[in-house]
Amino acid sequence: MDVTGTNSVIRLSDVAYRFPGHDRLTLRVPSFSVPEGEHTAITGPSGCGKTTLLRLIAGVLVPGEGSVQTLGTDTTRLHHKARSRQRLRSIGMVFQDFAILDYLTAFENIMLTARIGRADSGSSREHARALAERAGIGHVLHRRPGRLSQGERQRVAVCRALVTKPRLVVCDEPTGNLDPSRSKAIVDLVLAEADTLGSTVITVTHDQTVLDRFDRTIDLSEVATLKGVDA
Amino acid sequence: MLCVCVFVIAGLPLVTRSVVRSFEDSLRDRAITVPMIVGSAGSRFDLVLASLHWRASDVTPIPLGVAEEIRSEPGVMAIPVHVRFRARGIPIAAVPYEYFEYRLLTPRDGRLVAGLGEAVLGSSAAAELGLVPGDELPSDQLRSYDITAPSAVMLRVVGVLRETGTADDRAVFVDLETAWTLEGIAHGHEEASSITDENKLIGRSDDRVALSGAVIEHQRIDESTIGSFHLHADRADLPVTAILVFPGSEKTATLVRTRINADPTRQALSPSAVSEELIGSVLRVRRVVDAISLVVGIAMLGLLVLVALLSYRARADEVRTLLEIGATPSQVAALFLTEFGGVILVGVGAAFLAAWALGGASDRILTLFT
Amino acid sequence: MRLLSLLVIALVGLALCGCDRTDASPDQLHIEDVVRTTSAPVDALTRRIAGDAVPVELLCPQSEDPAAWRPDPETVASYQRAKLIVANGAGYEAWVQTAPLPRSRLIEAADGLSEPLITVRGETHSHGPEGHHTHEVTLGEVWLDPLNAIAQARAITAGLADAFPEHQDKFGANLDVLSTELMDLHQRLERLEQEGAAIVAPSTPFGYLARRYGWQTLDLSQAPEDWPMDLYSHGMESGDFGSGPRALLCDKPPDPAVANTLLESHDVHLVLWRTGSRDRGKSFTEMLSGNIDRLEASIP
Incomplete structure (x- = not known):
């Protein structure tokens, strides 16, 4: 599917990404865009390149060909430091394995992005606490991850992604380890907060039970091809 | 554990020096009166x-x-x-x-x-x-x-x-x-x-x-x-x-x-x-302790470096996460150094504190050994 | 980490204990510019020499016998704070021998005597690590002899001059006057000796006086405190004191009846000789002069 519009937050054109160490394996995305404020779910079989697409959108990876415009900037032309800066300030990321740091408390984990981006102010801390309260983890902010449940850890990860009030939220299997009821709760949390901020959400998920929460669901095979799979 | 290692490395020579110095001061202060x-x-x-x-x-x-x-x-x-x-x-x-x-x-x-x-x-x-x-x-x-x-x-x-x-x-x-x-x-x-x-x-x-x-x-x-x-x-x-x-x-x-x-x-x-004669004898003992401390210190420092490297490798996922959310490599390095430095700082701080405390109590120690 | 925190807290505690040092307040050790004396005779001598240059205080109460008095801790502390302590010495004030007084500021005036002290009694013990040993009791009333008093006055002057060097000249001048007066009194007693006056004195307390002027002595050491006066008559009969009119010294006002008996039956004139041991505030020389006056008057 090719959705075009003047206010697209994400726009990929003729992108070809060759996986390092696998010279013939290439993900090709001829055209892909997401309009501002839309919440999009991307599905597809394992190994079809969903996570790679998200990493290209977030500027973690840079394609060998084509252009990736994220939030109006062609990230392929940016220095890696500028891409990092853009991620810190404008893109919130939620990882499949939560990726929260064990030696920091829940609150310190939430504030990590703000701290790295030097946005650790009184108001950001207030925002973080309010966010945590809404996420239902206000009472465990002083705990370290080892003393949190799976659901609480994922909520911490979500809060960390949203604490800088990003314009784009990129989620990679945010409900991968959770039961259906908790999965829905997490997705609702992300989408509700995104709506409050007016942010765009793009999520990769296998979880069929949450797809109805999104404005649009895209099967990656419809917009991208993965060719040259190693023997 | 790492803190304790650093404490021992820094503490042994520091405490020895502090106690010996206090011992010297105590002997000298009393003697000059x-x-x-x-x-x-x-x-x-x-x-x-x-x-x-x-x-x-x-x-x-x-x-x-x-x-x-x-x-x-x-x-x-x-x-x-x-x-x-x-x-x-x-x-x-x-x-x-x-x-x-x-x-x-x-x-x-x-x-x-x-x-x-x-x-x-x-x-x-x-x-x-x-x-x-x-x-x-x-x-x-x-x-x-x-x-x-x-x-x-x-x-x-x-x-x-x-x-x-x-x-x-x-x-x-x-x-x-x-x-x-x-x-x-x-x-x-x-x-x-x-x-x-x-x-x-x-x-x-x-x-x-x-x-x-x-x-x-x-x-x-x-x-x-x-x-x-x-x-x-x-x-x-x-x-x-x-x-x-x-x-x-x-x-x-x-x-x-x-x-x-x-x-x-x-x-x-x-x-x-x-008293100076007595202090001379004590100084000779201190030199021996210093030499032992040096050897122990070098061995412990080697261990510390090894622990730091292993720790960095064990935390590769954490580094990846930090980089993906937007941290620059220098920020990641700074974060790790701060953490490691904190451990060293606490260990060294405790060592200084021990040296200061035991130095202050040297009169009591003197009465125990004389 | 928790273990280390505890260690740190323990070390801080130890260090703070080590640092809890309070500067000593020297006020309680302040030495006062005062001379404190232990008995009336040395007090009288000290006052004469010190004049108005230095305050002199006698802490032994009027009611107490300085030889038997034991000061309380506060009084001992007062002595300890004095710039100079003047005691008679010769073992007279028993408490001075064992009290923790600052010996560097203590003058025992009897140390100025060049002649040997008189032993009045001794005890032989065979206990303790030394086995058999003897310790003797010396006669403390050295000041009764005017020449001894001069020697004591010299020792006191030296002590005063050390403690208050700024008044050294004044002390020296006062000593000269006092020595002259005492020497005059000594010459009066010497004249009596030269005139062959028959004088008998109990060895206690008049041993030094009798030794100086060759007077006969009477041992009344076994007499109880409330001795009856007829012990004198008994003593006079038992000893070889010759015959004819004699003077017998006594240190307490005599009972007129006993005095009459002695006079009538033994031709002995009982003469009061004040020792001054409890006569605080009185002039040493006036008291001695009064004693000599009474003695001279009693000798026919």
Whole structure:
């Protein structure tokens, strides 16, 4: 599917990404865009390149060909430091394995992005606490991850992604380890907060039970091809 | 664990240095306050440690008359001290009133010694013994199984001194006359002229009364017995461990030193010089400890580097996450260094603290080892 | 980490304990510019020499016998704070022998005597580590002899001059006047000796006086405190004191009846000789002069 519009937050054109160490394996995305404020779910079989697409959108990876415009900037032309800066300030990321740091408390984990981006102010801390309260983890902010449940850890990860009030939220299997009821709760949390901020959400998920929460669901095979799979 | 490793690496040499330095300071500070010590010929170290640090020992005593001889030089102050006995393990320092004046030892509780059998405790001694003014403290018997030895005397605690941070804190102060009572040279017993018991009375003439060994001496000096205590020797012959001498001038010091050293049974020594000798011995030990610390330190540092590298590798996922959320590699490195640095800082900080604390308590340590 | 925290807390505690040092307040050890004396005779001598240059205080109460008095701890502390302590010495004040006084500031005036002290009694003991040993009781009333008093005054002057060198000249001048007066009194007593006056004195307390002027002595050491006066008559009969009119000294006002008996039956004139041991505040020389006046008057 090719959705075009003047206010697209994400726009990929003729992108070809060759996986390092696998010279013939290439993900090709001829055209892909997401309009501002839309919440999009991307599905597809394992190994079809969903996570790679998200990493290209977030500027973690840079394609060998084509252009990736994220939030109006062609990230392929940016220095890696500028891409990092853009991620810190404008893109919130939620990882499949939560990726929260064990030696920091829940609150310190939430504030990590703000701290790295030097946005650790009184108001950001207030925002973080309010966010945590809404996420239902206000009472465990002083705990370290080892003393949190799976659901609480994922909520911490979500809060960390949203604490800088990003314009784009990129989620990679945010409900991968959770039961259906908790999965829905997490997705609702992300989408509700995104709506409050007016942010765009793009999520990769296998979880069929949450797809109805999104404005649009895209099967990656419809917009991208993965060719040259190693023997 | 890492903190403890760092603490040990940094702590061992730091603590050694701090304790040794405090030990040196303590020896030097105490030594420079007394220009000269006069005592019997023998171990210089024993004489200095006994008279300045109250290490109760069997230093051969000298007669008190030597102090009078020294005092006869114009402008010379001589303070005799006697330290031979202990009370529940704490050294009994027998000193004249001038000692309290010279060291500015004032009571925190109670008062200073004003009579025979009275004792004033140093602050640490009072804490260690759990005694307050009004309590009693028996002196330790020198030889428990020697029935001819003078018996223990019950001392009355009349005061506790303010803390000074010196050896005076861990001593039981009595006057010289009380020490001579402990020696058996001064004693009290029932009035000779009133004794009629044939077992106690050997003979009587107009001006002589001869008493037998059956007369029992008082072991408690109080209102009822103090009047009967008397010295059994010429005051000039009474024993003291040492005499602290404060000559008014270099010339007087030379005169006193020459006169004392002319007698082969006596010696006049400079506490500073003796303390420097002692410190020299301690410094040699410190060098050995430093060398061992260096070897241990190098081994521990190698281990620390290994631990740091392994830790970095084990946390590759964490690094990836940090990079993906937008941290630059330098920020990630800074984060890890801060964490590792924090551990090192806490370890080193604790080591410094230990060195400072043990250095401050060196006087107590000194009393344990001397 | 928790272990390390505990270690740190323990070390801080130890360090703070080590640092809890209070500077000694020297106030309680403050030496006062005052001379404190232990008995009336040396007090009188000291006051004469010190004049108005230095305050002199006698702490022994009027009601107490200085030889038997035991000061309380507060009084001992007062002595300890004095710039100079003046005692008679010769074992007269028993408490001075065992009290923790600052010996460097203590003058025992009897130390100034060049002649030997008189032993009045001895006890032989065979207890303690020394086995048999004797300790003797010396006669303390050295000041009764005017020449001894001069020697004591010299010792006191030396002590005062050491303690208060700024008044050294004044002390010296006062000593000269006092010595002259005492020497005059000595010459009066010497004249009596030269005139062959028959004088008998109990060895206690008049031993030094009798020794100086060759007077006969009477041993009353075994007399109880409340001695009856006829002990004198007994003593006079038992000893070889010759015959004819004699003077017998006594240190307490005599009972007139006893005095009459002695005079009538033995031709002995009982003469009061004040020792001054409890006569605080009185002039030493006036008291001695009064004693000599009474003695001279009693000798026919």
